[in-house]
Amino acid sequence: MKSGFVSIVGRPNVGKSTLLNALLDTKLAITSDKAGTTRNIIEGVYEDEKCQIVFVDTPGIHKPVNQLGNILNQKAYTSSENVDIILFLIDVEKGFGKGDSFILERLKEERLPILLILNKVDKIKKEELLEKIAEYQKLYDFCEIFPISALKKDNLTKLIPTIQKYLPNEGKIFEDNTFTNISTDFYIGEIIREKVLRKTREEVPHAVTCVVEKRVEKKEKVIIHATIIVDRDSIKKIIVGKNASMLKSIGIDARLDLEEYFQKRVYLDLFVKVIENWRERESYLKELGLDDLEN
Template identity: 40%
Template sequence: MTTEANFRTGYIAIIGRPNVGKSTLLNKLLQQKISITSKKAQTTRFRINGILTDEQTQFVFVDTPGFQTQYTNRLNTAMNRVVTQSMQDVDVILFVIEAMHFDQRDLAALKILPKNVPVILVINKIDKLADKNQLLPFLSKMSKTFEFATIIPVSAIHKMQLPELLTTIRTYLPVNRPLFDKDEITDRSQRFIAGEFIREKLFRLVGDEIPYSTSVVVDQFNLEGDLHKIYATILVEKSNQKAIIIGKKGEKLKQIASQARKDMELLVGGKVYLEVWVKVKSGWADSESVLRNLGYE
């Protein structure tokens, strides 16, 4: 029987370059979607805490943006700052890489890891390997790059080795009382996550570059009886981007809103009315005041 005397609670930062599966890993560990994902790199922009509580442990996972070395506007500087700040005062770091891939982008992220916090190397996407024997020399190579506490290969998307990962993480967490109620799964509001769901659909449904020039503001988030009424604005840099997002006869924007609404209904456990507009605000990604209002600064 678990008592307060051996209950463990702690913060676990999830770090890595863009597009290695950090947000997918968080969602699968929690068994609920709170962090947005897409095949495009750099989808995550904010620090999001995901909370998993069982009979023995409360895991507080800190999902972070991918450490960015390619772009240098104010937005990406702010995102990199989120990564470095998220490693302060955590108990464990999960450094996530993709199986059989380790390049200069991974190395840049590896170099910012603190030396006084246990780092577990999580090798993700092992389901993509036709021959699992390929992993052995790769594991040996990676063990020489940094003094990792341990190395655990996983497939986040297929939940392979995730129970083993949780068991290992627990050994590095301090004995402590829970910091959150056992039913809480995130420290972010439903309003915040609603905006993120819209942004995810932009990454999934609109061309390669445009999503990086957009942000989402949730103007209203109201509960009227059993109906959540949500009004949101998509910010873009240029008028031609607005036209692309709206699409012919408004079809693209309808598709974005429809898919986001379905995710929101799963999140809130009820019906959602969603209305989305698109507004041109040139230079928002380099504007200190706009970024502050959007929560980046």
């Protein structure tokens, strides 16, 4: 059996987390149409009779405007240092832009096999795709240029055997049933954050953090108390909405996903808390035994 680590890297919003979920056939990482959705390194293990692959989803690499941006970029680069293959994703409809060139220059330094993945092929015409492939072949000696649609699961069955050709190890990395590096509480927080991102507009910053304060699992139900932490009262107002309508709607959508995950009834109590000061927020999280940007 072949095995190895494969990182999924690229600009924000190109579909990295959608690809991770599609390859693993489960919802592990949250996705949204807002750039900067993923903030942590999320690993998921794929396995079939022939291979075991640890896929590593990373935050989108972008021109940072604040410290959070710097941290996210750094995480994405670091998690591409200790892998065997890099899947470099671009949004084929948008084309290979300046940001992509910038990332490519940095990835080249790793001297690892780079597969250029052209995602969102469902958005362009076939002739256009062929032209683009010819154009991108000139950019770098990619070991493959591979068109897919992560959303429509187009061409994904061929992607695994393609990756497999470049896997270095013989034997499994994990002998036990390890599937991911993320904890249940982290996952719950992410599902809530996804609903916040999906339901609110751009004015709600990505610095929204969702944490589980308490989780009680019973035989036929799960009781969860979670807090959405924001840095301004105006953002709290948006998230709560008129007569708490937005918060309710976030709660309903999150609960449905969580019921699917736990396969039992979920009681979800959501609170919104304003913590303006970044340090105060960090110590609040630490008290809960959490570090927002740890992994």
